[in-house]
Structure formats: structure tokens, C-alpha cells
Amino acid sequence: xxxxxxxxxxxxxxxxxxxxxxxxxxxxxxxxxxxxxxxxxxxxxxxxxxxxxxxxxxxxxxxxxxxxxxxxxxxxxxxxxxxxxxxxxxxxxxxxxxxxxxxxxxxxxxxxxxxxxxxxxxxxxxxxxxxxxxxxxxxxxxxxxxxxxxxxxxxxxxxxxxxxxxxxxxxxxxxxxxxxxxxxxxxxxxxxxxxxxxxxxxxxxxxxxxxxxxxxxxxxxxxxxxxxxxxxxxxxxxxxxxxxxxxxxxxxxxxxxxxxxxxxxxxxxxxxxxxxxxxxxxxxxxxxxxxxxxxxxxxxxxxxxxxxx
Amino acid sequence: xxxxxxxxxxxxxxxxxxxxxxxxxxxxxxxxxxxxxxxxxxxxxxxxxxxxxxxxxxxxxxxxxxxxxxxxxxxxxxxxxxxxxxxxxxxxxxxxxxxxxxxxxxxxxxxxxxxxxxxxxxxxxxxxxxxxxxxxxxxxxxxxxxxxxxxxxxxxxxxxxxxxxxxxxxxxxxxxxxxxxxxxxxxxxxxxxxxxxxxxxxxxxxxxxxxxxxxxxxxxxxxxxxxxxxxxxxxxxxxxxxxxxxxxxxxxxxxxxxxxxxxxxxxxxxxxxxxxxxxxxxxxxxxxxxxxxxxxxxxxxxxxxxxxx
Numbered sequence: 001x002x003x004x005x006x007x008x009x010x011x012x013x014x015x016x017x018x019x020x021x022x023x024x025x026x027x028x029x030x031x032x033x034x035x036x037x038x039x040x041x042x043x044x045x046x047x048x049x050x051x052x053x054x055x056x057x058x059x060x061x062x063x064x065x066x067x068x069x070x071x072x073x074x075x076x077x078x079x080x081x082x083x084x085x086x087x088x089x090x091x092x093x094x095x096x097x098x099x100x101x102x103x104x105x106x107x108x109x110x111x112x113x114x115x116x117x118x119x120x121x122x123x124x125x126x127x128x129x130x131x132x133x134x135x136x137x138x139x140x141x142x143x144x145x146x147x148x149x150x151x152x153x154x155x156x157x158x159x160x161x162x163x164x165x166x167x168x169x170x171x172x173x174x175x176x177x178x179x180x181x182x183x184x185x186x187x188x189x190x191x192x193x194x195x196x197x198x199x200x201x202x203x204x205x206x207x208x209x210x211x212x213x214x215x216x217x218x219x220x221x222x223x224x225x226x227x228x229x230x231x232x233x234x235x236x237x238x239x240x241x242x243x244x245x246x247x248x249x250x251x252x253x254x255x256x257x258x259x260x261x262x263x264x265x266x267x268x269x270x271x272x273x274x275x276x277x278x279x280x281x282x283x284x285x286x287x288x289x290x291x292x293x294x295x296x297x298x299x300x301x302x303x304x305x306x307x308x309x
Numbered sequence: 310x311x312x313x314x315x316x317x318x319x320x321x322x323x324x325x326x327x328x329x330x331x332x333x334x335x336x337x338x339x340x341x342x343x344x345x346x347x348x349x350x351x352x353x354x355x356x357x358x359x360x361x362x363x364x365x366x367x368x369x370x371x372x373x374x375x376x377x378x379x380x381x382x383x384x385x386x387x388x389x390x391x392x393x394x395x396x397x398x399x400x401x402x403x404x405x406x407x408x409x410x411x412x413x414x415x416x417x418x419x420x421x422x423x424x425x426x427x428x429x430x431x432x433x434x435x436x437x438x439x440x441x442x443x444x445x446x447x448x449x450x451x452x453x454x455x456x457x458x459x460x461x462x463x464x465x466x467x468x469x470x471x472x473x474x475x476x477x478x479x480x481x482x483x484x485x486x487x488x489x490x491x492x493x494x495x496x497x498x499x500x501x502x503x504x505x506x507x508x509x510x511x512x513x514x515x516x517x518x519x520x521x522x523x524x525x526x527x528x529x530x531x532x533x534x535x536x537x538x539x540x541x542x543x544x545x546x547x548x549x550x551x552x553x554x555x556x557x558x559x560x561x562x563x564x565x566x567x568x569x570x571x572x573x574x575x576x577x578x579x580x581x582x583x584x585x586x587x588x589x590x591x592x593x594x595x596x597x598x599x600x601x602x603x604x605x606x607x608x609x610x611x612x613x614x615x616x617x618x
Contacts, residue, residue, distance in 0.1 A: 034499050035479035037486060042474075089430060092403075094422030113403030114485050117426065118478055121398060124430065125473040128437050132466050149458040156465075157441050164434040165351075169427055170344035176423050177346060190343045 001302050009303045012296070013051070020052040020059070020076065027077035027130050041111040041119035042126070046084045048102055053304065054079045054203040057228075060300065061207030061221055064292045071134050071148075071210050075155055078131035079203055082163050085123035086172070088116055095176070124163075131156055134210075147212075155206045162202035171195025183261050189230070192263070197229025217290060224286035231279035231305045234272050237262035241269060243308065280305040310611050318612045321605070322360070329361040329368070329385065336386035336439050350420040350428035351435070355393045357411055362613065363388045363512040366537075369609065370516030370530060373601045380443050380457075380519050384464055387440035388512055391472050394432035395481070397425055404485065433472075440465055443519075456521075464515045471511035480504025492570050498539070501572070506538025526599060533595040540588040540614045543581050546571035550578060552617065589614040 001009070024046065031039050055076035062072040091098040091106040092113060099109050108116035134152045138145065161167060171194025178187060204225040208218045240255045241264050255262050264272045283301050287294040310318070333355065340348045364385035371381040400407040400415040401422060408418050417425035443461045447454060470476060480503025487496060513534040517527045549564045550573050564571050573581045592610050596603040 029474060033475075033479070034496070035474050035482045035503075038474055038478060038482040085430075089426050092423075092426060094401075094403075094417075094426055108403075114401075115482070117398050117401060117403055118482055118485065121394075121429070121433065122474045122478045124433055125469060125478060129466070129469045129473055132462070132469060135462050145455055146458070149455070149462070153441065153444050153458070153462075157438070160434060160438045160441060164438055165338060165344050165347055165431045166342075169347060169431045169434060170342070173347040173424070173427055174343045176427065187343070194344075 001306060006303065009299045013056070013300065013303065016056055017052045020055050023073050024077050024080055027074065029126065037111070037115060038118050038122050041107055041115050042122050044110060045088050045107045045119055045123065046080060048104055050102070052080060054083055054199055056300065057200060058203040058207040060297045061204040062211045064290065064294050064297060065208045065211035065213040065217060066292065067207070067211030072207060074130050074133040075159065075206050075210065078127040078159060079199065081123045081127035081130065083199055085120040086168060088120040088123065090172070092116060131159055151209055151212065155209045158202050158205050158209065162198040167194055167198035171198065178261060185263070185266050188261065188263055188266060192230045192233040193226065196233040197226050200229035201225040220286050220290060224283045227279040227283040228301055228304065231276045231283070234263045234276050235305055235307065237264045238269065238272055238276070239308070276305060310615060315612065318608045322609065322612065325365055326361045329364050332382050333386050333389055336383065338435065346420070346424060347427050347431050350416055350424050351431050353419060354397050354416045354428055354432065355389060357413055359411070361389060363392055363508055365609065366509060367512040367516040369606045370513040371520045373599065373603050373606060374517045374520035374522040374526060375601065376516070376520030381516060383439050383442040384468065384515050384519065387436040387468060388508065390432045390436035390439065392508055394429040395477060397429040397432065399481070401425060440468055460518055460521065464518045467511050467514050467518065471507040476503055476507035480507065487570060494572070494575050497570065497572055497575060501539045501542040502535065505542040506535050509538035510534040529595050529599060533592045536588040536592040537610055537613065540585045540592070543572045543585050544614055544616065546573045547578065547581055547585070548617070585614060
């Protein structure tokens with residue numbers, strides 16, 4: 001991908017992110033009532049100008065698999081709520097103790113630690129409340145009711161499973177414990193697969209499930225997402241060593257400063273870069289093998305993996 | 310209720326609690342894998358000898374409404390997981406900063422703050438994973454599939470709604486903010502209705518919904534549960550002032566020591582006791598008016614409200 005192509009994809013992604021932000025806003029609770037402070041903290045956390053990659057991957061996979069309705073929307077919002085709650089709790093003093101994220105003060109710095117715990121809990125819980133909206137008006141279109149129920153329930157199960165102790169929370173647990181020790185490359189792979197890749201897998205799988213894709217496609221999409229997620233995380237580790245501070249908008253070398261073991265510190269820069277290349281090639285091969293037009297998903301994947309920021 | 314009756318009910322409740330504990334254990338994750346520490350912390354938190362009142366009320370309401378199957382079980386376990394996660398996060402230094410609960414060290418004291426945050430998140434997320442098991446083997450019995458899906462989805466929505474920002478988390482938010490101010494009786498009622506009563510409402514409503522009760526019964530059960538929950542919480546405040554330390558197993562006067570405003574400190578002991586009497590009478594009247602044998606639920610309600618510990 002040359003510089004001109006990269007800029008074109010970037011522009012395309014920014015446009016989609018703005019559209020997704022509108023969908024997201026339509027599902028957020030209003031700042032009112034005796035609980036308004038926690039709602040303010042939830043909105044502050046989620047409306048922070050993220051790239052909205054997970055809902056974007058979900059929506060694109062839904063379209064790739066032939067989905068044309070709006071049933072994916074509540075799940076797009078739910079996915080971003082779960083991603084956001086994990087960041088709010090990760091930033092707490094008891095976890096990573098980060099005071100800034102994307103150039104803004106983190107939630108606990110603005111609202112206090114107790115309210116940040118509640119805002120994270122509120123986002124996780126509200127994610128399920130939001131995803132359940134997939135069943136609203138379930139009976140108005142032409143698709144058989146039982147099939148719609150089945151797809152919605154399966155999408156909910158994938159969301160909950162990939163976000164929980166056998167998915168993202170499992171990765172966070174291993175990550176928290178790794179800080180005290182010397183993780184090897186196997187443990188680091190477990191962390192990346194769970195902490196980062198699990199939600200990306202869920203995003204693409206839910207897109208496929210809600211579009212009515214068959215088992216082989218759902219399986220292929222899960223594998224593709226796993227490669228994307230792991231490559232994405234290793235590239236993050238590479239950028240922390242060799243990235244450009246101005247482009248990244250954050251200081252490089254923070255992993256070394258925090259004595260954090262990463263794929264780069266454990267396996268070296270060269271092997272890490274090779275791993276990214278292998279995984280991105282596998283992800284692209286899977287996308288090319290799927291029925292339907294995956295051109296944008298391919299561009300998005302390349303952009304995500306080879307980004308310089 | 311005289312002393313002899315009270316002891317008989319207590320014995321009955323203990324027996325049911327043991328049966329519920331077995332159901333709960335059958336839904337807990339095994340302590341294995343790279344995420345075993347968070348699972349240990351989750352199990353430590355939930356297997357702490359609680360009274361299991363919420364799943365008990367759910368199961369009894371289910372039976373009262375004619376339920377005879379096992380679909381209520383995953384929801385009983387899910388409800389106790391949600392109740393437990395709220396205690397784990399409430400006990401954190403950033404919230405109530407409690408080092409002991411039911412005579413045992415709290416989760417963050419044993420596992421560290423970061424792991425306690427993750428254990429709470431893990432329990433909340435696993436509650437939804439567990440409740441979703443209601444759809445396993447949905448197609449094996451004689452009830453029409455669409456009806457089973459509908460009841461399961463509605464039960465999930467009630468669980469999520471009553472646990473979230475418009476339910477329990479809303480109450481926790483108001484409670485956290487009340488600590489810094491002087492709440493009036495209206496704000497205290499909001500806190501009790503949401504922080505305590507919401508999960509009790511969800512418990513009884515889910516029992517009724519899964520048993521296939523009609524709208525009028527579901528509505529009556531919600532109102533009954535609201536009275537029980539609020540009376541239960543006010544009785545808690547009364548016991549903190551006038552209870553017997555030996556019977557309670559914890560020091561009395563902790564609210565005053567922590568400058569915590571309660572129904573008793575704001576309205577006085579007499580008005581608080583009167584409120585408990587009024588609400589328990591209303592709850593019992595509703596139970597007596599329902600079709601079916603509510604004798605045990607009535608005894609349980611009286612016991613809960615007029616307990617001395």
C-alpha cells in the first residue's frame with residue numbers, strides 16, 4: 001500500500017467512523033435522572049473519538065455476508081460499549097494507572113475512581129441491554145421468526161463468550177499477572193489472542209451470524225479476525241519501539257519504560273515484523289476466498305495492520 | 310411470628326439455601342487455564358455462605374406461578390452472580406473500602422484490587438453467559454418454541470434492565486453521591502428502590518415470566534417485590550441502630566460511625582419501623598391475592614423483613 005492509497009483508505013475509514021458514531025449516539029442513554037452522573041461518565045468515556053474499528057469490522061462483515069437490514073446496529077453499539085468499559089477499568093489506578101487516553105483525561109481522573117468503576121459496570125451492563133434491542137420489532141419483516149430469534153441469541157452468546165473470562169477478561173487476567181513475571185512467547189500469544197483478538201473475532205462473527213451466513217463462513221471469519229487481532233496487537237508493540245512520536249501522538253518506548261514484556265522485547269523486532277506479515281497474508285487470503293465483495297475489508301485489514309500510528 | 314415459628318422458617322430457609330448452593334456450583338466455571346486466578350477470585354466471592362435470597366425468591370415465585378421445569382436454574386445462578394459482583398465492586402477501596410464481609414476478608418484484600426475489579430467484571434459478564442443457557446435444549450420439550458424464546462428473551466431483558474443504570478447501578482450512583490451530601494427521604498427512597506429492591510423485583514419477575522404467568526401476575530409480583538426490597542433495606546438500617554451485635558455477627562452503629570445517612574437517621578426509628586410494617590403488610594396482601602399456594606413465600610417475606618440479624 002503506497003502513501004496515496006493509505007491516505008485514501010484513511011479518509012474512507014474516517015467517513016465510516018463518523019457514520020458509526022451517529023449510530024452509537026442513537027443508542028446511548030440520556031443524561032438525566034438521579035443516575036445522571038454515571039451516564040455522563042459513560043458518555044464521556046465512549047464519545048472520545050475512537051476509530052470505531054470493531055463496529056466497523058462488524059458492519060462490513062454483515063454487508064459482505066449479504067446483510068441488508070438494521071439488526072446489526074444494536075450489536076455495533078454494544079460492542080463499542082464493551083470495548084470502552086474494558087478501557088475505563090484498565091486505566092484505573094489498581095490496573096494500568098493511566099491518566100490520559102487519546103489526549104484526554106481518563107474517566108477516573110475526571111469523575112473519581114468510584115464513579116469510574118460504576119461507569120465501566122454501567123457500560124458492560126448497558127451493552128447487553130442494547131444488544132437485546134435486536135429482538136424489538138422482530139416480528140415485522142419477512143424472515144421467519146424462529147430464525148431471527150436463533151440468530152439473535154447466537155449473536156448474544158458470541159458477544160458474551162468472547163468478552164468474558166474465556167475471552168477478553170481472560171486475557172486481561174493473564175496480562176495483569178504477566179506484569180509481575182517474565183511471560184514467554186506462548187503466554188504473550190494467549191494475552192494477545194484473548195485481550196485483543198477476542199472482541200475482533202466476536203465483531204466479525206456477529207456480523208456474519210446476523211446476516212445469516214453458513215457455518216463454514218462463520219468459522220472462516222473467526223479465523224480471519226484472529227489473525228487481524230493478533231497482527232494488530234504486535235504492530236502496536238512494534239510502533240512502541242520504532243514508531244514516530246508525532247504520527248502516533250504519544251511517546252514511544254513506554255513499554256520499555258514500564259518494563260512491559262511484549263512480542264518485540266521477547267522475540268525481537270525482526271521476528272515480530274515477520275509474524276505480522278504472515279498473519280496479515282493469512283487474513284487477506286481468507287477474505288479473498290469468501291463469497292462477496294471484500295475489497296473494503298481487505299483495504300481496512302491492510303491499513304490496520306500496517307498503520308504507522 | 311413467634312420465636313418457635315421463626316426458628317422453623319430459619320431452618321427451612323437454610324435447607325433451601327443449601328439446595329440453591331448446589332445449583333449455583335453446577336454453573337460456576339472450573340479453576341483452570343491461564344485465567345484461573347480470576348476464576349478463583351470469582352468463586353471465592355460467590356461461595357461465601359450468603360443466604361441466597363434472590364435465587365430463593367425467584368425459584369419460589371416460579372413454583373407459585375406453576376413452573377415445573379428447570380429453565381429457572383440458569384437465571385437463579387445468574388442473579389446470584391450479579392448480586393455478588395456488585396458486592397465485590399462495592400467493597401473496593403474506591404467505593405466503601407470494606408475489608409471484611411460475612412466474617413471473611415473481601416476479594417480485593419485477598420486477590421488485590423486489580424484482580425477484584427476483573428473478578429467483578431467476570432461475574433457480571435458470566436451472569437449473562439449463564440442466563441443464555443436457558444436457550445440450550447430449548448427444542449426438547451412440549452412448549453412451543455416461539456413461546457420459550459419469547460419468555461427467555463423477556464427474562465434476559467428484565468435481568469439486564471434491573472441490574473443496570475436504571476436499576477441497581479443507578480442506585481449505587483445515587484448512594485455514592487449521597488455520601489458527599491445530605492440526602493433527603495426522597496433520595497433515600499430512590500437509593501433503596503434501585504440499589505436493593507431492583508434485583509429483588511427482577512428475581513420475582515423472572516420467576517413469574519419463565520413460568521408463563523400472565524401480565525397482571527407479573528405486574529403484581531413486581532410491586533410485591535418492591536415492597537419487600539425496600540422494607541428489607543430499612544430493616545437493615547434499623548438493625549444497625551438497635552440490633553444485637555452477637556446475633557448480627559457484625560458491629561452495630563457502623564452507619565453512624567461512617568456518617569452514613571439512612572432512613573433511620575433521616576426519619577427517625579419510629580417512622581422507619583412504621584414504614585417497614587406498612588410495606589410488609591402490602592407485600593403479604595399481594596401474595597395472598599395471587600392464585601396458587603404462597604404460604605412459603607409469605608413466611609419467607611415475614612422472616613426477611615422482621616429478621617433480627
